[in-house]
Amino acid sequence: MLTEIRSRATGWIAWFIVILISIPFALWGVNQYFEGPSSVAVALVDGEEIDQQSYRYALEERRAAVSRLFGSNVNPDVANSPEFKRAVLNGLIDQILLQEYAETRGYRIGDEQLNRFIRSSPQFQRDGAFAPDLYESAVRTLGLRLGDYERRLRQQHTIDHIRIGFADSAMSTDEDLQHVLRLVLQRREFDFATINAEKFRNEVEIADSEVRQQYEENSELYQTPEQIKVQYVILSVSDLAEDVTAGEEELRQAYQTNRDRFRVPEQRRVSHILIAVKEDATKEAADSALEKARSLAEQAREGADFAQLAEENSDDPGSASKGGDLGVIAKGAMVPPFEEAAYALENGEVSDPVKTRFGYHVIKVTQITPESVKTFDEVRAQIEKEEKKRLAESRFIEHAETFRNLVYEQPENLAPVVETLGLAVQTSDWFSRDTGTGVAANPRFREAAFADDVYLEGLNSETIELDVNTLVALRKLEVRQATPIPLESVREQIEESLRQERVRESILQLGEELVDSLQQGEDWDAVIQKHDLQSATANITRLQQQPEPDRTIVEAVFRAPRPAGDRPIYGGSLTPEEEYTIYRLRRVTDGDPSSADEETLERFRSLLTRRRGYDYFLSYQQGLRESAEITIFQDQL
Numbered sequence: 078m079l080t081e082i083r084s085r086a087t088g089w090i091a092w093f094i095v096i097l098i099s100i101p102f103a104l105w106g107v108n109q110y111f112e113g114p115s116s117v118a119v120a121l122v123d124g125e126e127i128d129q130q131s132y133r134y135a136l137e138e139r140r141a142a143v144s145r146l147f148g149s150n151v152n153p154d155v156a157n158s159p160e161f162k163r164a165v166l167n168g169l170i171d172q173i174l175l176q177e178y179a180e181t182r183g184y185r186i187g188d189e190q191l192n193r194f195i196r197s198s199p200q201f202q203r204d205g206a207f208a209p210d211l212y213e214s215a216v217r218t219l220g221l222r223l224g225d226y227e228r229r230l231r232q233q234h235t236i237d238h239i240r241i242g243f244a245d246s247a248m249s250t251d252e253d254l255q256h257v258l259r260l261v262l263q264r265r266e267f268d269f270a271t272i273n274a275e276k277f278r279n280e281v282e283i284a285d286s287e288v289r290q291q292y293e294e295n296s297e298l299y300q301t302p303e304q305i306k307v308q309y310v311i312l313s314v315s316d317l318a319e320d321v322t323a324g325e326e327e328l329r330q331a332y333q334t335n336r337d338r339f340r341v342p343e344q345r346r347v348s349h350i351l352i353a354v355k356e357d358a359t360k361e362a363a364d365s366a367l368e369k370a371r372s373l374a375e376q377a378r379e380g381a382d383f384a385q386l387a388e389e390n391s392d393d394p395g396s397a398s399k400g401g402d403l404g405v406i407a408k409g410a411m412v413p414p415f416e417e418a419a420y421a422l423e424n425g426e427v428s429d430p431v432k433t434r435f436g437y438h439v440i441k442v443t444q445i446t447p448e449s450v451k452t453f454d455e456v457r458a459q460i461e462k463e464e465k466k467r468l469a470e471s472r473f474i475e476h477a478e479t480f481r482n483l484v485y486e487q488p489e490n491l492a493p494v495v496e497t498l499g500l501a502v503q504t505s506d507w508f509s510r511d512t513g514t515g516v517a518a519n520p521r522f523r524e525a526a527f528a529d530d531v532y533l534e535g536l537n538s539e540t541i542e543l544d545v546n547t548l549v550a551l552r553k554l555e556v557r558q559a560t561p562i563p564l565e566s567v568r569e570q571i572e573e574s575l576r577q578e579r580v581r582e583s584i585l586q587l588g589e590e591l592v593d594s595l596q597q598g599e600d601w602d603a604v605i606q607k608h609d610l611q612s613a614t615a616n617i618t619r620l621q622q623q624p625e626p627d628r629t630i631v632e633a634v635f636r637a638p639r640p641a642g643d644r645p646i647y648g649g650s651l652t653p654e655e656e657y658t659i660y661r662l663r664r665v666t667d668g669d670p671s672s673a674d675e676e677t678l679e680r681f682r683s684l685l686t687r688r689r690g691y692d693y694f695l696s697y698q699q700g701l702r703e704s705a706e707i708t709i710f711q712d713q714l
Contacts, residue, residue, distance in 0.1 A: 244690030262668020588657030
């Protein structure tokens with residue numbers, strides 16, 4: 078599986094996919110995997126069946142999740158591999174075992190906790206407030222009843238509490254932390270030189286026979302991809318909103334109900350003079366700054382030009398050049414002592430010195446804009462848009478189940494759903510499995526179009542959820558089979574591919590030869606001069622960011638063993654730019670934990686503790702599996 082991932086996704090993407098399909102399943106619809114009538118069992122967990130229908134549902138959800146995250150960056154064969162399927166099944170098994178444990182140990186999530194989570198979830202909020210209609214719409218779009226959703230949500234959060242409990246039980250000692258810091262802050266001094274690809278490109282000649290052989294032996298690579306054109310219907314909140322009308326009375330009622338939303342809080346324009354005081358300042362220095370601030374405040378009250386005083390005395394360079402003007406401030410924008418003083422002043426009034434962590438401020442209010450409420454006419458367009466969206470969401474909820482049922486129950490055509498809901502049939506442009514435009518730019522749409530029931534059998538697709546407010550169904554209209562591309566059209570492409578491969582082989586061979594000669598005792602400077610390379614020196618920690626060398630080499634250097642005495646360690650690595658870098662590791666100096674500031678100490682202590690807690694949880698999960706009776710029917714996967 079990792080080999081397949083590497084062919085289309087490298088680095089963090091590949092690892093993320095592995096993690097994604099290995100962890101317990103995410104929030105949406107977790108428990109429906111274990112409900113409903115049993116069919117063919119794919120596994121038994123302590124006597125409880127995981128039926129094939131539930132497994133298939135989970136498998137498709139994981140495939141869709143990977144597709145949404147990475148699109149065409151991942152080889153489609155990955156999601157069909159035995160390793161991927163087994164990882165999905167393992168996730169289901171772990172979920173059942175965790176649920177069993179939670180139930181037997183009496184873990185529960187109370188109504189108040191559940192309600193608080195739902196109301197604070199951003200996807201259920203409109204303009205920063207919980208919207209019951211939006212919540213209902215989102216849940217029904219998932220094909221769930223509110224009670225079922227809340228029950229599943231309660232179970233998932235119960236399991237999350239178990240996971241958090243293990244994380245919170247972990248500890249890390251000062252000795253552990255110091256050991257980590259010695260490694261993290263470790264410094265390595267090394268020389269490096271890169272073998273450039275250009276010198277080899279000019280030496281490579283590709284014969285016509287090689288191009289033809291590559292073309293003939295890999296003919297499947299040089300084809301126009303199979304393409305499909307489909308008819309489709311869309312049910313979306315945005316389209317429905319264009320057809321609904323919100324009456325004047327409804328709009329005015331919405332305005333009255335939501336007047337607080339249109340309240341513009343009081344705003345103040347202020348200027349200040351800052352007399353800075355360092356955090357470690359002596360008492361004498363602080364007292365001197367306070368006395369200066371008092372004098373400036375008194376001068377301003379006696380009629381001196383505040384702007385001129387600020388220009389000549391303020392230690393805030395950003396506002397001093399503007400006469401101390403900070404512009405308009407609203408509550409919450411400034412540190413509390415400053416804000417409290419500014420909002421206690423009348424227009425034109427100057428404050429006594431105000432102490433903050435920056436020093437002493439003399440504040441003057443130059444303008445006050447009282448609190449106001451926007452009129453209905455000012456916000457009418459906004460209210461109308463929101464009301465139309467709300468009405469459309471309600472209509473969407475009503476239509477969604479009908480849409481799903483008609484598409485599924487009458488799979489031979491889209492006419493029933495079109496006639497019943499008054500939708501329009503649309504036609505896509507040609508698209509392939511990997512690329513498309515318009516609605517076909519969505520990987521879930523393309524995946525549905527090339528599914529067997531659509532592509533081979535000519536039936537309606539299943540209902541596809543493009544997002545929480547958009548459903549679509551499609552059926553095949555036309556198909557273009559893959560066709561060979563003439564050799565002359567891809568000749569340059571093949572030549573360049575062969576040239577890059579040849580250059581890479583030459584660089585790799587030379588690089589390995591140089592590393593071998595250095596390890597055998599040849600002098601570094603002699604090798605550099607002989608092959609006309611440019612040597613540079615680095616003295617860095619693993620986490621230090623710098624333009625050179627490439628991170629690939631930095632990681633290789635930090636994986637290398639320590640030099641023994643005065644004998645350096647030599648090595649090399651192929652970079653992502655298809656160049657080879659050799660290195661000479663000369664010195665390793667362990668990090669000094671005492672040099673780490675408090676923020677770094679806390680950050681790495683937290684990381685170490687969380688990692689240890691995660692390891693505890695994984696061990697606990699493994700223990701559940703070992704004590705459970707699990708039977709997997711491999712032929713049903």
